[in-house]
Amino acid sequence: xxxxxxxxxxxxxxxxxxxxxxxxxxxxxxxxxxxxxxxxxxxxxxxxxxxxxxxxxxxxxxxxxxxxxxxxxxxxxxxxxxxxxxxxxxxxx
Numbered sequence: 659x660x661x662x663x664x665x666x667x668x669x670x671x672x673x674x675x676x677x678x679x680x681x682x683x684x685x686x687x688x689x690x691x692x693x694x695x696x697x698x699x700x701x702x703x704x705x706x707x708x709x710x711x712x713x714x715x716x717x718x719x720x721x722x723x724x725x726x727x728x729x730x731x732x733x734x735x736x737x738x739x740x741x742x743x744x745x746x747x748x749x750x751x
Contacts, residue, residue, distance in 0.1 A: 665684075682688035699707075723729075745751050 667684075679691050680688050681691050740746070
C-alpha cells in the first residue's frame with residue numbers, strides 16, 4: 659500500500675526557482691498553487707458593490723433607529739377604565 663498521490667520523489671538536482679508555485683502530485687497535469695482565474699469583477703466594481711451593500715445595511719439600521727417607538731416610550735402606556743378617565747381628567751361629559 660502506498661500513498662494516494664504516489665511515491666515521494668527525492669530531488670537529485672537543484673529545484674527550479676518557482677518550484678513551490680506548482681503542485682505536482684505525480685499526475686500528467688500539475689496544477690498551480692495560486693489559481694489564476696480570469697477577472698470576473700474588477701476592483702472598482704467590487705468596491706462599488708461593497709459600498710452599496712454596506713450603505714444599504716447602514717441606512718436600514720438608521721431607519722430602524724429612527725422608527726424605534728420602544729426607545730421613545732420605555733414603558734407600557736396605562737389603560738384606564740371609563741374611556742381612559744376622560745371625564746375624570748377634565749374632558750367633556
